[in-house]
Amino acid sequence: xxxxxxxxxxxxxxxxxxxxxxxxxxxxxxxxxVGAVEGAAGAASQVVGLAMGRRSxxxxxRMPFVWTGYTLSNVAKPLVALAPAWGWVMGARVVDRxxxxxxxxPATRCCATPATRPGPASCSDSTASWTRWAP
Numbered sequence: 001x002x003x004x005x006x007x008x009x010x011x012x013x014x015x016x017x018x019x020x021x022x023x024x025x026x027x028x029x030x031x032x033x034v035g036a037v038e039g040a041a042g043a044a045s046q047v048v049g050l051a052m053g054r055r056s057x058x059x060x061x062r063m064p065f066v067w068t069g070y071t072l073s074n075v076a077k078p079l080v081a082l083a084p085a086w087g088w089v090m091g092a093r094v095v096d097r098x099x100x101x102x103x104x105x106p107a108t109r110c111c112a113t114p115a116t117r118p119g120p121a122s123c124s125d126s127t128a129s130w131t132r133w134a135p
Contacts, residue, residue, distance in 0.1 A: 069102035073095075
């Protein structure tokens, strides 16, 4: 799961830094649209993360949420490239962030690790996180 998270975050890190240029230059969107897209994505991430986190805690099954989240995220990224207008980019960005927020990875790692050995879960999580930001 660490590799999946790493590759998904790497694809986001490649795509989203150039998103403001794509919106303003290629699609001709106003600068306020860039803020609207990022604001909607952030809001969706928070709302979906709260709802899906509570739901996964109630049913005690996290893998369906992880699979659904990564599927949504990976379907949404190509839609950005195919977008004919900035509203489509907003929709794809919201779906991407909602997908990432619905995957409760830290809780999944902790539940999959025996209570007698909590170190491997935090170690793999820390290593994957560090690798994402390594130069």
